[in-house]
Amino acid sequence: MNSQDVLNIIDPKHALFGLFFAFSNRLQAAGDGFYEEITTKQFFLMACMNLFGDEPPTANDLAKVMGCTRQNVKEILTGLEKKGLIAFEPHKTDKRKRMVVVTQKAIEVSQKYAAKEDEFIWRLYEGVSDEEIVNTYLFLAKLEDNLKKITGEVK
Numbered sequence: 001m002n003s004q005d006v007l008n009i010i011d012p013k014h015a016l017f018g019l020f021f022a023f024s025n026r027l028q029a030a031g032d033g034f035y036e037e038i039t040t041k042q043f044f045l046m047a048c049m050n051l052f053g054d055e056p057p058t059a060n061d062l063a064k065v066m067g068c069t070r071q072n073v074k075e076i077l078t079g080l081e082k083k084g085l086i087a088f089e090p091h092k093t094d095k096r097k098r099m100v101v102v103t104q105k106a107i108e109v110s111q112k113y114a115a116k117e118d119e120f121i122w123r124l125y126e127g128v129s130d131e132e133i134v135n136t137y138l139f140l141a142k143l144e145d146n147l148k149k150i151t152g153e154v155k
Contacts, residue, residue: 042076051065
């Protein structure tokens with residue numbers, strides 16, 4: 001069944017809702033087959049760490065960006081720590097906080113896959129214009145804002 005067939009059977013809003021799940025599953029499966037050292041969720045967490053620049057994030061910071069619970073992030077971090085890809089360091093001023101930092105091994109893994117990641121992204125967006133990508137991003141950001149309102153993250 002192709003995308004148009006689905007739209008002929010059910011309401012587009014419901015079809016899109018279902019597509020989010022199917023897409024997420026396919027993306028995770030492709031990613032899990034892509035990396036030897038890490039899972040897709042671990043990759044996503046590592047990518048989110050790049051958003052914080054020079055100031056390493058806490059598990060809470062990562063949970064907010066990733067849209068999941070602190071407990072889920074802690075589980076992912078534990079796996080990355082066991083693999084030697086991240087380490088925990090105390091915060092400079094608040095010793096109760098533990099900052100998540102990437103290790104040299106993580107940098108080496110990132111370098112190992114850089115060209116392959118670029119090819120994957122190119123293939124994923126093949127036939128999609130930059131304008132379509134930006135518009136889709138902005139559309140999904142609106143939906144994310146609505147989800148935050150639904151879940152009480154934003155009042």
